[in-house]
Amino acid sequence: MPHYAADAVLFDLDGTLLDTIADLADGVNGMLAELGRPVRPLEEIHSFVGKGIANLVRRSLTENAHASEAEIDAALPVFRRHYARVNGRNTTIYPGVRETLDTLRAQGRRLAVVTNKSTAFTDPLLAHMGLSGFFEAVVSGDTLPTRKPDPEMVVHACALLDVEPARALMIGDSINDSLAARAAGVPVLLVRYGYSEGGVPVDAIDCDGLLSNALETLDHLQPR
Template sequence: MMRKLENHRAILFDLDGTLVDANPDIAEAARRMLAELGEPPRSDEEIGRFVGKGIGVLVERALNIGRREHTEAEIAAALERFITHYAAVNGQQATVYPHVREVLEGLRAQGVPMACVTNKAAVFTVPLLQKLGLSGFFACIVSGDTLPQKKPEPEPLLHSCRELGVAPAQAVMIGDSDNDALAARRAGIPVWLVRGGYSEGIAVDSIDCDGLLSSFADLPDLLAFSRSRVPT
């Protein structure tokens, strides 16, 4: 039986790989970018391993890993092409993971403050959440360009806590990768990871975290929220 997380008043969620499977759109944009540049294609699985630290790192990995090293100018030009293609396909094939919507609805009904904290740029984050009907669940959305720092730095999580009006120790982070776990550890926030997300090729059960979720449906039983703990 999983131990309940007590004394928490807010919850922070990662986006890609935690709430949403966005890899079909990301992989399509990467395929179009690589084809336009005359580069060899990548599989969806490969692209999935490149997700996690923002689109700049994704594009660099797609160009360089296992291939020749591209120049900074080439990477910058490729990034522009990726942004154009991703804007065109963002939300077309992405799906909400099973049980996510029901869990978010239940937490909202309890009055639990929630934030979405992602390394995806705001120009993609907000439209994706809106297209999938998830934006209304979050009192705070922190994207990869909201602050100068991204995860795994702690600032995006700390900023979310300030926006939600809770201390870091009163929040809990739900993510899918080492990126989320490191950011949470540095911020002093408990962190649980979901299986089956985007963990950059790292086995999720090898990542330092407070627990693992095999199904999002287990989350309500894990988070022992009560109305008395939720700020008004």
């Protein structure tokens, strides 16, 4: 098992730190119902998560169905309104996450969130779940013009923390996290319990290791 001398650890949010799928599904189905479209099962919505809200709305409207670009554009604020109402209501922190963050901070490692979720939802959610205080930087889906799998979000997070990418470690749950980290020159570990956008099996994704529990992150780090 490789051990990384990481000065910083970067975390994806949905499916890595927090199980948000129930609230995302409520937001999607609230939108679909208001638009007069059939609601979708949670398992299907689960596979749409990972590339930001615009992609989630698009796939919710067009998967085995049809929607024009104008309809998709009009649906975005409808989803935002429904999701803002439920954001955090049924979200839970994955086992081991809080203990992992406590330990990493006690070790003096710098922490950041790198998520494709919009700032308007990321910041209130972290605050609601009591996690805001752990992170020195939060890079959300609208912080930059690009989103994961583009590496710029990861590079930007490292710059905010004043840490070279090679001295950081990325923890995520999908191919978007792996591609972004790889292109940024950051080692990447993926959790087995997350969403893995598109339903791609996590053990089929190029990464440096798999985690069954967030606490296993600590096993991949050199002592400090």
